[in-house]
Amino acid sequence: MIFLGVDYGSSRIGLAKSDEGGVIAFPYDTISSKKNLREDAISIVEIAKKITSKNIIIGMPINMNGTQSSMSLKIKQLSSKINQIYKCEIKFWDERLTTVQANRIIQDNQTIKHRTSSIDSISAALILGSYLEGKKGRKSN
DSSP states (O other): OOEEEEEEOSSEEEEEEEOTTSOOEEEEEEEEOOSSHHHHHHHHHHHHHHTTOOEEEEEEOBOTTSOBOHHHHHHHHHHHHHHHHSOOEEEEEEOTTHHHHHHHHHHHOTTOOOHHHHHHHHHHHHHHHHHHHHHHHHHHO
């Protein structure tokens, strides 16, 4: 089962995908936001179909104190639009500090050339990887 990870931003959307077994997350792509939730949903669905994923994990921006951020409502609206056009399972995952972690990964790996687009897809991979790890932990309990 392939999972699609999404790090949604108002300018760019970072994407990650899992391996066939749904165990490992990899940065996949970064696309520009269309500044319209329906169009962004269509773009995400096109990629989900391309990689044959019926499972979409979207990073949920949570404030450090645990409350939802102003972007959280937008993420929920985006997920609703995705569900209107594509039959899939959508899960939200706490994305706190993923951009900080992505920046550290890029700084540690000087061979990455496209810094901004890499940050978004790496952030998506961190979100998806964290979800997959959590999922694995729930199975063993």
